[in-house]
Amino acid sequence: AQSVAQPEDQVNVAEGNPLTVxxxxxxxxxxxxxxxxxxxxxxxxxxxxxxTGDNLVKxxxxxxxxxxxxxxxxxxxxxxxxxxxxxxxxxxxRDQDSNYQLIWGAGTKLIIKP
Amino acid sequence: ETGVTQTPRHLVMGMTNKKSLKCEQHLGHNAMxxxxxxxxxxxxxxxxYSLEERVENNSVPSRFSPECPNSSxxxxxxxxxxxxxxxxxxCASSPPSATRTGExxxxxxxxxxxx
Numbered sequence: 001a002q003s004v005a006q007p008e009d010q011v012n013v014a015e016g017n018p019l020t021v022x023x024x025x026x027x028x029x030x031x032x033x034x035x036x037x038x039x040x041x042x043x044x045x046x047x048x049x050x051x052t053g054d055n056l057v058k059x060x061x062x063x064x065x066x067x068x069x070x071x072x073x074x075x076x077x078x079x080x081x082x083x084x085x086x087x088x089x090x091x092x093x094r095d096q097d098s099n100y101q102l103i104w105g106a107g108t109k110l111i112i113k114p
Numbered sequence: 115e116t117g118v119t120q121t122p123r124h125l126v127m128g129m130t131n132k133k134s135l136k137c138e139q140h141l142g143h144n145a146m147x148x149x150x151x152x153x154x155x156x157x158x159x160x161x162x163y164s165l166e167e168r169v170e171n172n173s174v175p176s177r178f179s180p181e182c183p184n185s186s187x188x189x190x191x192x193x194x195x196x197x198x199x200x201x202x203x204x205c206a207s208s209p210p211s212a213t214r215t216g217e218x219x220x221x222x223x224x225x226x227x228x229x
Contacts (some may be wrong), residue, residue, distance in 0.1 A: 009154070030153035032215055043116065043204055044157075051215045061189045089133035091158070100145065100170050 002027045004093050008104035011114050013081045015037075021108045022086065029038030032094035033074040035065055039087045042081040061085070076084060080113045117141040120221035127166050128229050129195060135224045137188040137205030138222075144210045145169075146188040147218065148180060151202040163188060164213070195228045 003026045013019045025031055032051050036044040048059025055067045065076045076089060088107045095101035116141045127133050139146065148160040162170035163182040177199075179191040188205055202225050205219040 004156075034217060036218075036220075041222075042204075043120075043218070043222040044117070044119070044218070046217035047219060049215075092220075094214055098170070100147070100162040100164070101159055102218075106154055106156050 002093070002095060002103050004064065004103050004105040006089075006108045007066055008108050009106075010109045010111065013110070014064055015112050015114050016080050018108065019078050019081045019085070019112070021089050021091075021110060023074045023076065024072050025074065025091075025103075026072060027093055027096055027103075029096050031074075033065075033067065034086055034092045034094075035063070035074075035076050036090045036092065037061075037087050038107075040091065044090065047076070054109060070094045085111045086112045088112055095100055116219050117220065118205055118207055118221035120203075120224050122224060123222065123229075124225045126227045126229065127192065127195065127220070129197075131195075132191070132193045134192065135190040135203055135205075135226075137190075139186055139188075139219070139221075141207060141209070141219060143207035143214060144185050145204040145208045146182060146185075146189050148188065149183040149204040149206060150165070151190075151204055151223070152215055157204070164196075192226070195226075197228050199229045200226055204210050 003019045005024045009031045034049045037048040050067045091105040093103040121136045129139040145164045150158040160174045161180040181189040202223045203224045
């Protein structure tokens with residue numbers, strides 16, 4: 001069965017430190033992977049995606065993610081966290097059987113402390 | 115401003131009321147989506163319209179009724195809802211020719227509370 005797992009409900013990081021938000025997936029075939037961010041009382045915003053090519057993908061707000069096929073992971077990273085990065089982060093993978101469905105993780109709350 | 119506008123932002127309704135959520139996109143996209151977001155759960159896709167034709171309907175109860183009169187507008191009509199339907203309802207759109215690889219553009223959501 002296709003699935004996405006975000007193993008941490010919450011991640012706490014001190015401002016200025018590197019951050020990682022984890023995502024693992026299970027799909028057959030080549031995955032199309034996405035990260036979205038949701039700030040309080042807002043909708044989701046696209047951060048970055050992996051479709052093909054370079055395993056290291058750069059996105060908005062200084063975020064990047066590394067696609068690791070052998071570990072079936074797509075972890076979100078940032079070298080130096082900002083307090084304004086505090087938000088809810090969602091990982092998603094395209095459903096192989098649908099042009100429209102995304103399989104979503106349950107989200108990880110990222111808290112950056114000053 | 116994402117180009118996807120949802121109204122109202124907040125809605126409180128009784129179980130016997132009839133109300134509607136509205137979504138409008140100004141991006142020239144041809145696919146529009148309704149999602150339900152509940153706390154600490156993955157987003158649930160409810161309906162998808164592509165070129166004004168419903169292409170996905172994920173076993174959503176009939177008390178939710180979508181309508182897509184044109185490629186820029188999407189409605190979700192609500193009738194005799196249950197308290198467990200209280201959630202954030204998100205509208206999204208996606209560009210033509212990039213449905214599988216393209217990202218979604220979300221509105222800010224309509225927070226629904228059913229009493």
